[in-house]
Every structure is written in C-alpha cells, then in structure tokens.
Amino acid sequence: MAAQKTILAGVIEAIAKKLIDAEKTLTELDSMGDADCGSGVRRGFEAVLASMGEISQLEIGDMLKKTGFTLAYTIGGTSGAMLGTGFIETGKSIGDIKDPSLEDWVKALESALSVIKRRGGNTRVGDKTLVDALEPAVATMKALLEKQVNTGGAPLAPDLFLRAAFAAAQAGSDRTIEMIAKKGRASYVGERSKGNRDPGSLIIVIIFEAALEESRRYQ
Amino acid sequence: MKKIINTPESYVSDMLRGLELSSPEKIGVIHDKRIVYRKDPYLNKVAIVSGSGSGHEPDQAFYVGKGVLDAACAGPVFAAPTLDAIVDAAKLVDRGRGVLFLVKNYTGDRANFEMASEMLEFEGGPAVDTVIINDDVAVKDSTYTAGRRGVAGAMFVYKLVGAKSEEEGVNLQSLKKLAMDVNDNVRTMGFALKSCTTPAKGSPTFDLGEDEIEIGVGLHGEPGRQRQKFVQADSIIKIITDTVIEDLPFMCGDEVALMVNGLGGTPVSELYIAAGITIDILKNKRIKIFRTYVNNFCTSLDMEGASVSLLRLNEEFKRLLEAPCDIPIKYF
Numbered sequence: 001m002a003a004q005k006t007i008l009a010g011v012i013e014a015i016a017k018k019l020i021d022a023e024k025t026l027t028e029l030d031s032m033g034d035a036d037c038g039s040g041v042r043r044g045f046e047a048v049l050a051s052m053g054e055i056s057q058l059e060i061g062d063m064l065k066k067t068g069f070t071l072a073y074t075i076g077g078t079s080g081a082m083l084g085t086g087f088i089e090t091g092k093s094i095g096d097i098k099d100p101s102l103e104d105w106v107k108a109l110e111s112a113l114s115v116i117k118r119r120g121g122n123t124r125v126g127d128k129t130l131v132d133a134l135e136p137a138v139a140t141m142k143a144l145l146e147k148q149v150n151t152g153g154a155p156l157a158p159d160l161f162l163r164a165a166f167a168a169a170q171a172g173s174d175r176t177i178e179m180i181a182k183k184g185r186a187s188y189v190g191e192r193s194k195g196n197r198d199p200g201s202l203i204i205v206i207i208f209e210a211a212l213e214e215s216r217r218y219q
Numbered sequence: 220m221k222k223i224i225n226t227p228e229s230y231v232s233d234m235l236r237g238l239e240l241s242s243p244e245k246i247g248v249i250h251d252k253r254i255v256y257r258k259d260p261y262l263n264k265v266a267i268v269s270g271s272g273s274g275h276e277p278d279q280a281f282y283v284g285k286g287v288l289d290a291a292c293a294g295p296v297f298a299a300p301t302l303d304a305i306v307d308a309a310k311l312v313d314r315g316r317g318v319l320f321l322v323k324n325y326t327g328d329r330a331n332f333e334m335a336s337e338m339l340e341f342e343g344g345p346a347v348d349t350v351i352i353n354d355d356v357a358v359k360d361s362t363y364t365a366g367r368r369g370v371a372g373a374m375f376v377y378k379l380v381g382a383k384s385e386e387e388g389v390n391l392q393s394l395k396k397l398a399m400d401v402n403d404n405v406r407t408m409g410f411a412l413k414s415c416t417t418p419a420k421g422s423p424t425f426d427l428g429e430d431e432i433e434i435g436v437g438l439h440g441e442p443g444r445q446r447q448k449f450v451q452a453d454s455i456i457k458i459i460t461d462t463v464i465e466d467l468p469f470m471c472g473d474e475v476a477l478m479v480n481g482l483g484g485t486p487v488s489e490l491y492i493a494a495g496i497t498i499d500i501l502k503n504k505r506i507k508i509f510r511t512y513v514n515n516f517c518t519s520l521d522m523e524g525a526s527v528s529l530l531r532l533n534e535e536f537k538r539l540l541e542a543p544c545d546i547p548i549k550y551f
Contacts, residue, residue, distance in 0.1 A: 065341060069337075069338050069341060072302050072334050072338070073302055073303050073306075073338070076301040076302065076303070078299070078326070078327050078330060078331075080301075080302065081302065081327075081330040081331055081334050082330070084302075084334060085330075085334065088334075088337060119326075119329070119330045119333060120326065120330070121326035183326075
C-alpha cells in the first residue's frame with residue numbers, strides 16, 4: 001500500500017476537484033446568505049490545486065496546515081475561516097506523526113471540530129451549519145474505534161471508517177434542510193432559511209465522499 | 220434611500236479614499252486590502268492593530284495615528300475584515316517588537332483575527348497577541364452565545380493601549396496586560412430609537428415602532444435586552460446609566476471617564492442632553508468624573524440612539540488618557 005502521505009495528497013486533490021465542480025450547487029444553496037459560497041470555495045480549491053506541487057512535498061501535518069491556510073486566505077469571510085480551520089487544526093493535531101493511526105486521525109478530527117465550534121461562536125448541532133454534518137461523522141468514527149478497542153476485534157479497515165463517516169455526514173446534512181439557521185448571515189432571514197440544505201454541511205459530505213473514493217484507489 | 224453614496228459596492232472604498240485624501244500627512248491606505256496605516260515614522264514600539272466591519276466610523280479607521288492605532292483593517296459594511304488583510308497589516312506595521320490585536324467580541328472578527336495569528340505563526344511572521352474587548356453589559360455572558368459584545372468602550376482600550384505603546388521599553392506582554400485591565404474596567408450600554416439602513420439593503424435592518432425603543436441594542440442592530448415604550452430622555456438615560464453603574468459595579472468614590480456616544484443618526488445636541496442626565500446621576504452617587512467625552516465615537520451607520528460608557532480610572536489610566544495623539548478626527 002502507498003504511503004499515507006501519497007494517499008493524502010491524492011485525497012486533497014480529489015476533494016478540490018469535486019468541490020470546484022459543485023460551485024453551482026453551493027451558490028444556489030447560499031442564496032439565503034450572500035451567495036458567495038460557491039465562487040469562494042472554487043477560488044480556494046483552485047489555489048490549492050495550483051500549489052499542489054509544493055503541498056504534496058510536505059509531511060502530513062504541514063500538508064493539511066498549508067491546505068487550510070491557502071483556503072482561509074483565498075476564500076475569505078467566515079466560511080473560509082471555518083473550512084481553513086478544519087484543515088489547519090487537523091494538521092496541528094497530527095503534528096510530526098509520519099504514519100498516523102486511525103486513533104490519531106479521529107483525535108485530530110475531534111480537535112478540529114471543537115475549534116470550529118468555538119470559533120463559530122459556540123456552534124451546536126441544530127444551528128444549520130457544517131457542524132451538523134461534521135459532528136455526526138466524527139462521532140461515528142469515534143464510536144467504531146471504541147467498539148473495536150472494547151471488543152478487542154481485528155483492526156478496522158480505513159475504508160469502513162470513511163464509509164460510516166460519509167453516511168453519517170450525509171444524514172446530518174439532510175437534517176439541515178428542515179432547520180432554521182441560527183448562525184451566520186442566513187440566520188437574519190429566520191424561518192425563510194427552512195427548506196434549503198446548508199451549503200457548509202454539503203461541503204463536509206463532499207469532502208468525506210472524495211476521501212472515500214480516492215482512498216479506495218490505493219487498496 | 221437618500222444617502223451620499225455612489226454605489227453600495229463602492230461605499231467602503233469611497234469612504235477610505237476620502238479619509239486618505241483628507242489626512243494625507245497622517246495616514247495611508249492600501250486600497251485593495253482596505254488597510255489604513257499610520258504614515259509618520261516610528262521605531263522600536265509594539266504595533267497596535269484593530270479591525271472590524273465598516274459602518275462604525277470613526278471606529279476604527281479614523282483612530283489610526285500616533286498615540287492610538289498603528290493600523291486598522293476595514294471590512295465590508297458590518298462584515299469582518301479578511302484574514303489576508305489582517306496578516307498584511309500586521310507585517311506592514313511591525314517594527315520587530317511584535318503586534319497586539321485589539322478585537323471587539325464578534326464571531327467573524329474573532330475568527331479572522333485568530334486565523335491571522337495562526338497564519339503569522341506558521342509563516343514565522345511577527346509575534347502577535349490578541350485582546351478581546353467585551354464591554355457591552357446588555358448581553359449576559361452565557362455558553363450559548365458568543366458572549367458580551369465589544370462596543371464603544373473599545374475606544375478607551377485603543378486610546379490607553381496606544382498611548383502606552385509609545386512609551387519607551389514597553390513590551391507586548393505588558394501591553395496585553397494593560398489592554399485586559401482597561402477592558403475589565405470599562406462598561407457600556409446603548410439603546411436605539413430607530414434602525415440603521417445598510418447601503419446594500421437600502422431599507423431599515425430591523426423594525427422599531429414609532430413609540431418603541433430597543434434597550435441594549437448591538438452595533439449592527441442586534442436585539443438588546445428589551446424593547447419598551449418610548450419614554451422621555453430622563454427615564455431612558457437613567458435606565459442605561461444605572462445598568463452600566465451596577466454592572467461593574469462603579470462605587471461611591473470611584474473616579475471615571477464618561478463617554479456618551481452617538482450611534483450615527485442622533486444630533487450632538489441630544490447627546491449633550493443625555494450627558495447632562497448621566498453626569499447628574501453620577502454626581503448623586505458620588506462617582507467622580509475625571510473627563511467627559513461626548514460625540515459620535517462608535518456608530519452603526521445612521522442608527523438613532525446612543526450609548527453610555529464608563530471607565531474606572533487609576534493614576535496610570537488618567538495619564539494615558541491625557542497623553543497626546545495625532546489621528547484624523549482631531550478637531551483643530
């Protein structure tokens with residue numbers, strides 16, 4: 001199997017391509033905000049693709065950090081800050097670990113989730129944000145891991161992990177459709193924000209989907 | 220909407236252009252990043268940087284200059300400045316002694332300043348530290364909200380910290396401590412008589428009935444503590460002033476600086492009516508007033524209303540309050 005570093009570089013590239021393709025959908029979903037989500041995300045991930053040569057040379061922690069800073073820098077606004085934070089905090093938690101275990105990854109994603117929640121103004125599930133997709137995904141991975149440790153079962157395949165996370169993120173994102181936004185600009189329109197999927201939650205779904213598809217290529 | 224604007228899109232850039240042309244000897248503007256920076260040469264001091272959405276002028280672009288801020292990042296109207304602008308501003312004004320960010324407590328502002336600090340650390344840029352300003356007593360601190368907001372009391376933090384940064388040998392850590400100390404001793408409460416109108420929307424941000432006022436309104440028209448029937452000045456100002464006094468609390472014998480701040484659409488004459496009432500209340504409680512400042516210091520576009528801030532003073536605060544400064548809004 002390829003080194004994790006190589007897989008991660010492939011995953012980042014796959015995420016970028018998938019999110020650039022989703023520009024139109026994201027823009028439409030953001031009509032309750034300021035409708036700049038799709039173009040911002042495209043701009044951000046085009047910048048990531050442009051520096052892929054440099055990013056892919058870095059170790060895992062720095063690879064994630066550099067991706068996050070590039071996103072935050074080019075997307076701008078709160079959505080850029082939150083998406084960037086996700087990658088940066090995951091990278092910070094991985095730190096110098098060259099071949100992170102599933103435990104390391106879950107811990108890193110947990111820490112990213114908690115910083116996103118705090119930085120977004122104590123965002124909670126139900127506020128109609130990316131947290132509605134990210135929190136269940138991380139919780140699902142954590143539960144799988146704990147179950148494996150408690151039962152002393154065979155080590156879990158990363159594929160199973162990502163599949164479960166993707167499904168949880170998808171279900172969480174679906175739940176945002178009926179929610180009334182409590183954070184961000186969409187919160188100013190109150191009831192009218194109902195009926196639309198939160199674009200941030202869709203970004204999380206697409207990230208897990210891309211990671212799942214890309215990692216399968218290396219098996 | 221009848222306003223002195225060309226287009227909503229050019230609102231902030233046109234305003235910054237006017238600022239730059241009016242005070243060419245004091246400040247410069249990097250237009251594509253909306254950074255206002257101090258132009259006079261300075262060396263060997265910690266740089267002070269602030270930033271927030273535009274629409275609160277003179278806060279904070281107009282407080283850039285010797286003795287107050289070294290740079291300010293102006294976001295779009297009521298939206299946080301971007302990460303790249305904050306990073307560039309920090310690099311621009313750093314003189315090797317580090318940079319202190321003074322940030323009013325709003326989610327977007329905090330997020331972008333935090334990210335900028337991390338970015339600068341990642342890049343090995345200037346050392347930075349941040350103090351969050353949260354003087355608004357209208358919001359009860361709770362785990363469910365972003366906490367108390369930063370409002371007009373921030374002006375005292377800028378002024379005192381800026382003055383101190385000009386003194387010899389003052390380092391980043393001691394300035395941070397001073398900023399926190401000032402923030403701990405300042406309290407503000409505001410009220411709105413009429414909503415503001417943002418250039419992009421062109422209609423009032425919130426509805427307030429002809430006979431209603433919003434007590435504890437936020438700088439962007441966020442709801443306050445309560446909406447109540449309009450009453451005459453004596454009653455409104457008493458509610459506001461008493462709430463501020465009781466919060467710290469300010470006690471008999473304390474010495475304070477008083478700021479009566481207009482929210483943008485209220486005549487200065489009305490602000491002085493408010494000031495008179497507040498001063499009477501303070502005198503009755505034997506709270507000693509060292510200085511009173513009455514004007515538009517931190518506004519919400521054309522919102523009608525005002526806020527009252529009190530800063531509890533010590534000898535050092537008094538000295539820093541009186542220290543000279545040279546900023547664009549100075550009169551004569």
